[in-house]
Amino acid sequence: MLNLDSYIMMGLGGFFALLGVLAFLWGRHEERGYYDALSKRRDMREFLTHLPKIIEPGALRIGGLILIVVGLVLVTIGGVFLL
Helix, strand or coil, X not given: CCHHHHHHHHHHHHHHHHHHHHHHHHHHHHHHHHHHHHHCCCCXXXXXXXXXXXXXXXXXXXXXXXHHHHHHHHHHHHHHHHC
């Protein structure tokens, strides 16, 4: 494998890891914003029990973690091939 191929693989891994961190933080922000808005309402049942669950923030966080893992694996493989 050429050195250029290793750098490309490591670059893609870094991009995926960065994208994963952004998705994870975005999901956490969405979840906090949703439940903070609910805490200002009079009906506190949904805020206290977190039922019904909202799917979007959890999916963003899980997707972010998957992207981080894939990115780190690509960076590691690229680094091994570079040696």
